[in-house]
Amino acid sequence: MTQAPATQAPITQVKPLRSAATGAIQGSIRVPGDKSISHRSLMLGAIAVGETVIHGLLEGEDVLHTAAAMRLLGAQAERDAAGVWRVRGVGLGALQEPAQVLDMGNSGTAARLLMGLVAGHPITCVFTGDASLNKRPMARVTKPLEEMGARFVGRSGGRLPLTVVGSGDLVPISYRLPVASAQVKSAILLAGLNTAGATTVIEAEPTRDHTELMLRHFGATVTTERLADGALAVTVTGQPELTGRTIHVPADPSSAAFPAVAALLRPGSELLLNDVGMNPRRTGLYDTLVEMGADIAFENRRDQAGEPVADLRVRHSALKGVVVPADRAPSMIDEYPVLAAAAACAEGTTVMLGLKELRVKESDRLAMVAEGLARCGVSVEVGADDSLTVHGTGGTGKGPKGGATVLTAMDHRIAMSFLVLGMATEEPVSVDDGAFIDTSFPGFVGLMNGLGAKIGEA
Structure with a gap:
């Protein structure tokens, strides 16, 4: 038995990344553990x-x-x-x-x-x-x-x-x-x-x-x-x-959210996500996506060490805007950035209520998401009640404009969310730093590219 290193080398080098529109997202994968x-x-x-x-x-x-x-x-x-x-x-x-x-x-x-x-x-x-x-x-x-x-x-x-x-x-x-x-x-x-x-x-x-x-x-x-x-x-x-x-650590539902949303946004996509944790206090994003019209099948439900698990089959879907209630926030607090990417590509308006806690995450995620969407040509408003309103472009026959560099503020979920958005925009989307993605999702770029994404150095 060999002892793992005390920690990986600290992240010091900035790593700009760029994501361009792609074809179908297809494959069968297991994202890293929860x-x-x-x-x-x-x-x-x-x-x-x-x-x-x-x-x-x-x-x-x-x-x-x-x-x-x-x-x-x-x-x-x-x-x-x-x-x-x-x-x-x-x-x-x-x-x-x-x-x-x-x-x-x-x-x-x-x-x-x-x-x-x-x-x-x-x-x-x-x-x-x-x-x-x-x-x-x-x-x-x-x-x-x-x-x-x-x-x-x-x-x-x-x-x-x-x-x-x-x-x-x-x-x-x-x-x-x-x-x-x-x-x-x-x-x-x-x-x-x-x-x-x-x-x-x-x-x-x-x-x-x-x-x-x-x-x-x-x-x-x-x-x-x-x-x-x-x-x-x-x-x-x-x-x-x-x-x-x-x-037995199940696959992380927060990490699974990124390839899942990518598959929903790209025509012809079908993706199987294996062993995803389905703790009901973690599934708010998936509940919301289904309400928006997402084709997600929860297969082979089972328990692992007291935690519910399922395999998720995700197919491309035409999403529609919804109102996400404030009481859902605890079950999806980490997934609002990628939900915002999905909402930007949906038909109609999506309103997310009760997002105060987003302001004290790795960054002020509420402000960062709103700023990033605006840079990509998406109409968005942040309410005085810490709500986020996203006006989707899905009914226009084309996705958001894109063509911007989004600031991440050293936040891994901001980086991954806008790289997913870049897969559905008219012009590529770049993030100023994707180095911090490895804090939660090591191998993210390689896994996504293996499914059909086009993510590379900016």
């Missing part, structure tokens, strides 16, 4: 007793930063010659104080969840990230963790670099989320693992529940209760005995 599940499998494997075996781990830069952090915290995380990852955990409460700064790269998920995990240990850790991550707000995580007894020293707004002073005597809390956030919920639940009692997170809108499902898979007691006001209370019982498990 990023959310990959992060969590490494973290929980590190605090479990025994060995956790992970098949299909996403080996993008974000997840490799998590693997490196878990090694610095005392766990073993190795990749064998067959591509299977094996994590030898230290047990709950036994993470070691790292001798180095924990570099989370571009990953807000890794940073926020790991802050919660180490908060329940009597150790001090310093977190940092790349230029993009260091701009993102962390106070939404540090506030409840401080209520539990951890301490934080960081820049204004709780931004990285940030020092976490954990405690082995955290107190359990009941915390109502002010905004729908699976990352904040997960950080609190992970901190609650090492408390003597029950920690509860109350969410008005259900967010992705990968943490709860995986905690149960490792042996923790996690309950959910619907409250009188309709909110959902998620409770973890502290000090469980977590045991190493085998995990």
Whole structure:
């Protein structure tokens, strides 16, 4: 068995890319493993007793930063010659104080969840990230963790670099989320693992529940209760005995969205996407696309380690504009940029409501999407209520004009979304930097070109 590198080399070189109109998108593929599940499998494997075996781990830069952090915290995380990852955990409460700064790269998920995990240990850790991550707000995580007894020293707004002073005597809390956030919920639940009692997170809108499902898979007691006001209370019982498990990571539905939308936009296309995670709290994009008239068949539905999975057969479709309700945002928060690309090519107007959370992702995605669409000749408005209205060109017999260079602000999903749009525009679309695509979707360009795309250096 060989140990994987602590992390890939940091992204330093700008990589402009250009996408041109293409013919049909055809093939059968499996996109890389789910990023959310990959992060969590490494973290929980590190605090479990025994060995956790992970098949299909996403080996993008974000997840490799998590693997490196878990090694610095005392766990073993190795990749064998067959591509299977094996994590030898230290047990709950036994993470070691790292001798180095924990570099989370571009990953807000890794940073926020790991802050919660180490908060329940009597150790001090310093977190940092790349230029993009260091701009993102962390106070939404540090506030409840401080209520539990951890301490934080960081820049204004709780931004990285940030020092976490954990405690082995955290107190359990009941915390109502002010905004729908699976990352904040997960950080609190992970901190609650090492408390003597029950920690509860109350969410008005259900967010992705990968943490709860995986905690149960490792042996923790996690309950959910619907409250009188309709909110959902998620409770973890502290000090469980977590045991190493085998995990099969499904293909990431967020990554599958890019080839799926490309196939919907190109006449004659038929694409089979294998093993895609179909957690109902992650499928908002696919629900929306079906409402728009997308021909998507969900075949061979099954479960893998508690997560629902299906094969998606996607065929070219004439899409029509719809209104996307605000309460759908938690189930598709990462997919709005590629939905906007689909909406630009649809007939009629698409209105997306409740997009405030897009402003605090890897970039201000709401502003970046609107600006990019306008550069490509698409009529678009951003509402004072953080809504996005896209006037599609599908009824005109031709796609958007394109012929622009779109700014990505170091955001991988902005880059991939506009490269997909460029496959359906009259003139090619370029992005100023596609280097950060590897943080979540290594091999994206080669995979898309293998299906019939025309993506190359700008």
